[in-house]
Amino acid sequence: MTESNLKETFYRQFHQDVATLQRQIESLSSTSTSGGERNQAIDDCLAGIDRLSHDVQDASSLLPAYDQRTYSETIKKLSEKLSSVRNSFDPPKKFSFKNRKKDIVKPEVTPGISSATPSLPSEPTPPSQHQETMQQDPSTSALSHKSHAHITLPPTPHATSSPTVSHLTHCIVDLSAPTKANAPFAALYLRSITSSLIITGQVAGAIHITDVSNSVIVTACRQFRMHGSKHVDVYLHSTSRPIFEDCEGLRFAPLPRVYATPEIDQSANQWDQIDDFKWLKAEPSPHFNILPEAERVSDEVWNKRIPGDDESLDDTLKAVNVR
Incomplete structure (x- = not known):
């Protein structure tokens, strides 16, 4: 496979992946919130965006600098679109100052969407050794x-x-x-x-x-x-x-x-x-x-x-x- 064919193949696959992610992001608003289904769908979008970033990095030796910047900008726009959709579900809290001496505001953490891949415990339980x-x-x-x-x-x-x-x-x-x-x-x-x-x-x-x-x-x-x-x-x-x-x-x-x-x-x-x-x-x-x-x-x-x-x-x- 020639280098030009590889670039064309990467271009085609990249944009197919982008189109798939766009559809997944657009479908979030109609995804049920019960059982953590929407949070899981958001995790899936994050994982897909992360995978695209790794794909561009893996292909960096074949891609001109201009193409790399173009792909990176596309990924950035996907991330911004996902952030916008997430904020429409759960708008950022507006903070107000109150006349209290000790007023500590703890940042909120939305469960299930903090990373592109599911988090693992620091010391995983050893896998089962039986059938x-x-x-x-x-x-x-x-x-x-x-x-x-x-x-x-x-x-x-x-x-x-x-x-x-x-x-x-x-x-x-x-x-x-x-x-x-x-x-x-x-x-x-x-x-x-x-x-x-x-x-x-x-x-x-x-x-x-x-x-x-x-x-x-x-x-x-x-x-x-x-x-x-x-x-x-x-x-x-x-x-x-x-x-x-x-x-x-x-x-x-x-x-x-x-x-x-x-x-x-x-x-x-x-x-x-x-x-x-x-x-x-x-x-x-x-x-x-x-x-x-x-x-x-x-x-x-x-x-x-x-x-x-x-x-x-x-x-x-x-x-x-x-x-």
Whole structure:
């Protein structure tokens, strides 16, 4: 992929991400405040803006200074728009001075929207070391810090949600139920995952994958972005060209039929039109391959063994070639 093509690809993806964030920000006013749903949606917008900033930084070696300033100004305007919308929900308090000797004003903190990513305790509880199956709360912002767990989501609508799945070891995470209920995620973030199977279901926007290794990912999305990952098999349906950078040992295959929906079937699929963002040579990138058909997980495994009702977690992971 030539440098000019990389710049064009980055331009296209950047503006698609901006358009997605603008829609998310504009929808905040109609998002319910119950159960912290609006606060979570604001967190998702903050995370998306933060991701855009990192994308521009990662591409700085390819972008002229003028383009970098233009992208940064666009991100700044997004942040200002989000701040304006947030203030319309909860206008800043007006302070007035009173004739009192000791009048201490403590700053207010709005819960749940202080940062782009969910905060973690200073000393996290060690992850569980036993096999468990759970129905995770659909409003949870992050499915994090688990080991040897089988996690599923109930079919609750998630159309405005952009969850984060992070810090997992030797786990199975199945998020496909909302897709079957016709409620895809707005976006999805996968971070710091090792030796696991992640089934995302349908993502209406972008899936961002960072620091994943020795794992299998099954996803249908509009945009696929992967950073700093290695030895990952990706079963993919993407309506735009998948992009990765700073990765190695990736293998791509089409989405298994069991996870396809009529909507997915009707959309374009560019699962095999993959761009290595930092590979500028004429020959194909050595950092990814198409997964040979003989090595792909069979339909029987996806249909019968992945639900895991009669299988141990270890056996299921072996069945999908988690290394």
